[in-house]
């Protein structure tokens with residue numbers, strides 16, 4: 527499997543304005559983050575609020591310019607684009623935000639919201655727009671007549687499906703999913719995650735999936751990276767990170783989940799038993815370990 531996205535030693539600093547000609551403050555939001563994502567796979571990026579996840583996503587989307595480091599997409603360093611981002615990259619890399627309500631034009635019918643990016647990126651032949659819109663709506667589980675409705679006439683889950691369809695309209699290769707289910711109720715969250723997984727299988731999409739809930743990220747990711755204070759403190763296969771976390775911050779993140787996963791609890795009990803056994807084995811005369 528080939529690597530589609532490679533982030534290498536990424537640093538992002540925000541300058542906080544100037545006070546009496548002196549720099550008031552500088553915020554280092556991302557500190558030397560590196561990871562790679564294979565084509566067709568999902569890299570989950572988790573961490574609490576303010577840990578720097580969205581800043582990494584924005585740098586991939588070219589919404590912030592990194593202070594240093596490289597972001598290679600299909601081998602090309604996109605940091606070197608500087609101020610000019612080619613239209614082809616804007617099409618290849620799309621985003622789904624947390625709040626579909628604020629990311630969709632409230633006054634435009636859904637059909638227009640979907641047709642506009644297709645036209646801009648030359649992804650539709652003249653006269654074929656309605657056909658493509660209906661195709662996209664069906665792909666995300668909506669009905670053709672949703673094309674004539676306004677965002678306000680849809681539920682939160684349906685609006686997020688429209689946001690997904692809009693991302694698909696330009697036939698991207700990579701989608702940055704920035705907390706795409708955080709604003710939805712639990713049953714709708716599951717449906718949207720399943721939809722994203724189905725689309726990945728059907729279209730070979732690659733995702734960077736940002737969330738604060740490790741339980742959600744685990745279900746959709748092959749690899750997970752855990753961020754704290756701008757640094758990637760742990761990375762690995764999704765089940766290893768979730769079931770056998772090495773970093774205390776990762777454990778705290780899982781323990782903070784409202785409904786601890788039974789797999790995780792079972793794995794933690796097993797790890798505690800093994801640790802107790804090892805201690806007993808190492809200290810003569812304690813526990814059930816053999817006396818030496």
Ligand SMILES: Nc1ncnc2c1ncn2[C@@H]1O[C@H](COP(=O)(O)OP(=O)(O)OP(=O)(O)O)[C@@H](O)[C@H]1O
Pocket residue numbers: 540541542553554555573574575576577578579580581582738
């Ligand atoms: N434009 C900006 N100017 C100054 N500081 C910023 C800016 N954007 C983000 N920050 C700061 O950078 C740090 C990382 O923010 P970021 O949004 O990347 O974190 P996050 O983990 O995605 O948090 P959340 O889940 O709340 O979005 C935070 O301390 C934030 O206040």
